[in-house]
Amino acid sequence: MRKLRVRPRQVADVFLTYALLLIVSIIFLFPCLWLVLSCFSATGSIYSFNGFFPTSYSLASFISLFTDSYYTYLNWFANTLIIAVISSLLGTLLVIITAFTISSFEFSGRKALMKGALALGMFPSFMGMTAVYLLMTQFNFINSRIGLALIYACGAPMGYLVQKGFFDTIPKTIYDAARIDGASNLRIFCSVTLPLSKPILVYTLLTQFAWPWSDYILPKLLLKDRELWTVAIGLMSMPETEFARYAAGAVFIAVPIVILYFCLTKYMVNGLAAGAVKE
Amino acid sequence: MKNAFRQLWQKIRNLPSAVKEFFKESGRETYASMCFMGVGQMINGQYIKGLLYMLAEGGLIAYFALRGISDIIGFFTLGTVKADAWLGIEGDNSVIMLLMGIFAWFALGVLVYLYIHNIKDAKKYADMKIFKEHLPSFRDDLSALINSKFYKLALFLPLVGVLIFNVLPIVFMILIAFTNYGGTIVPPELVDWSLDSFGKLVTGSELSQSFIRILGWNLLWAFASTMFNYFVGLGLAILFNKKCVKGKAIWRAFPVLAYAIPGFITLLAFKFMFSNGGPINNMIVDNGGKIIDFFGINSKWMARGIGLFVNAWLSIPSIMLLATGILSNINNDLYEAARIDGASGWVQFKSITLPFVLFSTTPVLINQFIGNFNNFGVFFFLRSDVLSDGYFLASDTDLLINWLYRMSIEKNYYSIGAAISLIIFLITSALSLIVYVRSASYKKEDTFR
Numbered sequence: 174m175r176k177l178r179v180r181p182r183q184v185a186d187v188f189l190t191y192a193l194l195l196i197v198s199i200i201f202l203f204p205c206l207w208l209v210l211s212c213f214s215a216t217g218s219i220y221s222f223n224g225f226f227p228t229s230y231s232l233a234s235f236i237s238l239f240t241d242s243y244y245t246y247l248n249w250f251a252n253t254l255i256i257a258v259i260s261s262l263l264g265t266l267l268v269i270i271t272a273f274t275i276s277s278f279e280f281s282g283r284k285a286l287m288k289g290a291l292a293l294g295m296f297p298s299f300m301g302m303t304a305v306y307l308l309m310t311q312f313n314f315i316n317s318r319i320g321l322a323l324i325y326a327c328g329a330p331m332g333y334l335v336q337k338g339f340f341d342t343i344p345k346t347i348y349d350a351a352r353i354d355g356a357s358n359l360r361i362f363c364s365v366t367l368p369l370s371k372p373i374l375v376y377t378l379l380t381q382f383a384w385p386w387s388d389y390i391l392p393k394l395l396l397k398d399r400e401l402w403t404v405a406i407g408l409m410s411m412p413e414t415e416f417a418r419y420a421a422g423a424v425f426i427a428v429p430i431v432i433l434y435f436c437l438t439k440y441m442v443n444g445l446a447a448g449a450v451k452e
Numbered sequence: 453m454k455n456a457f458r459q460l461w462q463k464i465r466n467l468p469s470a471v472k473e474f475f476k477e478s479g480r481e482t483y484a485s486m487c488f489m490g491v492g493q494m495i496n497g498q499y500i501k502g503l504l505y506m507l508a509e510g511g512l513i514a515y516f517a518l519r520g521i522s523d524i525i526g527f528f529t530l531g532t533v534k535a536d537a538w539l540g541i542e543g544d545n546s547v548i549m550l551l552m553g554i555f556a557w558f559a560l561g562v563l564v565y566l567y568i569h570n571i572k573d574a575k576k577y578a579d580m581k582i583f584k585e586h587l588p589s590f591r592d593d594l595s596a597l598i599n600s601k602f603y604k605l606a607l608f609l610p611l612v613g614v615l616i617f618n619v620l621p622i623v624f625m626i627l628i629a630f631t632n633y634g635g636t637i638v639p640p641e642l643v644d645w646s647l648d649s650f651g652k653l654v655t656g657s658e659l660s661q662s663f664i665r666i667l668g669w670n671l672l673w674a675f676a677s678t679m680f681n682y683f684v685g686l687g688l689a690i691l692f693n694k695k696c697v698k699g700k701a702i703w704r705a706f707p708v709l710a711y712a713i714p715g716f717i718t719l720l721a722f723k724f725m726f727s728n729g730g731p732i733n734n735m736i737v738d739n740g741g742k743i744i745d746f747f748g749i750n751s752k753w754m755a756r757g758i759g760l761f762v763n764a765w766l767s768i769p770s771i772m773l774l775a776t777g778i779l780s781n782i783n784n785d786l787y788e789a790a791r792i793d794g795a796s797g798w799v800q801f802k803s804i805t806l807p808f809v810l811f812s813t814t815p816v817l818i819n820q821f822i823g824n825f826n827n828f829g830v831f832f833f834l835r836s837d838v839l840s841d842g843y844f845l846a847s848d849t850d851l852l853i854n855w856l857y858r859m860s861i862e863k864n865y866y867s868i869g870a871a872i873s874l875i876i877f878l879i880t881s882a883l884s885l886i887v888y889v890r891s892a893s894y895k896k897e898d899t900f901r
Binding site: 186187190191192193197199200202204205206207219220223224225226236267268270271273274278280283286291292295296297298299300302303304305306307310311323324326327328329330331357358359375386387389390394395407408409413416421423426427430431432433434435438 | 545548598599602606607609619621624691692696697703710714715717720723724725726729731734738766828853856866872873874879
């Protein structure tokens with residue numbers, strides 16, 4: 174029987190690799206762990222912590238999170254939910270239609286449209302926002318949840334490339350076959366394309382839904398009333414003495430989003446690469 | 453690029469003869485449509501379409517007569533009557549006038565488009581009438597909208613949305629850059645066209661000094677953070693991809709976790725972590741040290757370094773995910789061949805992995821660069837309450853985008869803010885255009901299609 178020879182260089186390599194992996198994992202895990210443990214702090218203020226971690230644990234910050242009348246988390250949560258539902262439904266409709274049309278029709282002005290979208294994307298996103306803010310103040314459209322949802326939804330078609338990439342993979346022969354059978358475009362879209370594109374529909378709906386929970390710039394600009402704040406703005410307003418409650422509120426919305434991302438990692442990667450291979 | 457220009461030039465040169473040709477071949481329908489939209493269609497027997505054109509022209513003319521023309525004049529003057537509460541004069545609101553002026557220009561564009569379309573349409577069907585018994589009815593046109601011209605119907609709603617919420621604000625802001633709107637000059641004061649904002653940014657005032665300083669730091673930041681994130685992300689992807697690593701999915705989950713948490717949550721958490729009463733300072737004090745003011749007014753490079761780290765923590769995972777996908781596409785035979793030839797790990801990385809990954813990620817690098825150039829979040833959350841000496845309303849960690857935010861939204865310097873955003877646009881678009889055109893992935897784009 175021959176003995177398996179283990180060369181010292183290889184051992185060192187494996188050892189080094191795992192050491193690095195461990196360090197990297199700790200770097201990425203530690204802040205998250207810190208946040209999660211902090212929300213179970215009994216006292217709440219960051220000043221009472223012993224080093225990184227709370228001295229005693231309880232559910233107090235979660236209770237105060239949902240019952241407090243100054244930091245009205247439930248209210249912010251409801252606001253964000255309303256905005257997210259409206260913007261995800263409308264936004265998904267607009268993106269899917271745009272991507273489907275640009276992917277499956279050849280028409281004059283198609284290239285120009287795509288280039289225009291590319292050029293528009295080059296402007297700092299802020300530039301438009303200042304103007305949106307000015308316009309909204311001029312027309313007294315400040316402090317409107319529907320207005321904010323509408324802005325999100327109407328901006329959505331600008332990111333049509335991911336969805337277009339998906340529609341591009343559906344073979345054109347299916348459409349041709351349907352057309353020969355006499356189906357209209359609307360019919361084709363409803364009974365051929367849509368059933369085939371469930372994954373991208375789910376992806377679009379979820380990413381559109383998740384965005385209002387993490388955006389802070391537009392809501393900060395447009396929603397001035399405390400009553401109308403979204404979760405992000407509310408959490409941003411909390412001082413160091415309310416650190417545990419901040420952590421609790423943050424974890425409460427981050428957990429669903431994180432789960433969502435883990436389910437969607439595959440599509441996320443495609444989305445990241447979409448800008449890379451398409452024009 | 454060159455070809456496109458040549459084609460355009462050809463088109464312009466041929467325009468007079470094309471127009472001549474068009475008139476020579478036109479009948480009375482075309483001329484009728486030229487006089488009043490829709491008349492030609494009526495003569496062609498397409499009554500409903502003709503009526504629609506007529507209504508459109510009537511409506512647009514009414515709009516221009518009632519307010520469109522004065523709106524366009526207002527666009528140039530931006531108001532002449534100043535409001536005066538004592539005398540009870542209402543005065544002009546320059547901003548509204550600018551907005552209405554843009555709208556009037558837009559309506560004019562629609563009118564011209566419809567007019568040209570209407571003439572072409574009249575001629576097309578007049579020519580067709582000679583060969584065909586029946587011209588397509590209005591019902592046929594409608595069904596064409598669902599079939600061959602479906603794209604018009606489908607793109608209408610998204611286009612309107614993008615026009616109102618993306619294009620209009622950007623046009624508005626570009627124009628604002630060329631006015632003196634902001635500071636003390638806000639309605640009811642009258643705003644005027646002027647190039648002052650650009651002048652202030654280039655001539656030697658405090659403003660232009662801050663601008664140059666911030667621009668320098670902004671470029672350094674974008675370059676450093678992009679390179680750092682890119683190579684560390686690539687390194688991580690290679691590390692996770694190593695043969696000896698067991699349970700890749702589990703190791704990879706940690707960076708993905710960091711990627712998945714909304715950015716503002718982690719940014720705020722980092723701010724708490726480094727704050728004066730935060731855990732890091734706590735530990736320093738417990739060990740007998742003095743509190744370090746990480747984001748204080750004097751900690752320029754420390755704050756910048758922490759910003760770089762925090763940004764890396766936030767954006768490396770996405771680059772790692774992307775690089776992982778690209779690495780799995782490399783043909784393994786290449787490595788096999790290299791190994792047989794006796795290439796070491798480093799040589800393999802240098803001559804196979806790196807060129808391949810660089811080739812496939814050039815556009816991503818550009819996106820990353822632009823993203824970092826306009827990285828608002830990091831310093832907004834970490835250090836937005838600091839104003840440094842020698843800067844006009846900015847701190848020494850502020851990027852142009854943070855400065856822009858502070859100027860235009862917190863302090864109402866609208867026109868200067870708009871001018872800065874124009875400059876940001878010019879820089880980012882020029883950079884990406886150069887890199888994009890020169891990069892191999894653009895030149896060879898056609899081979900992948």
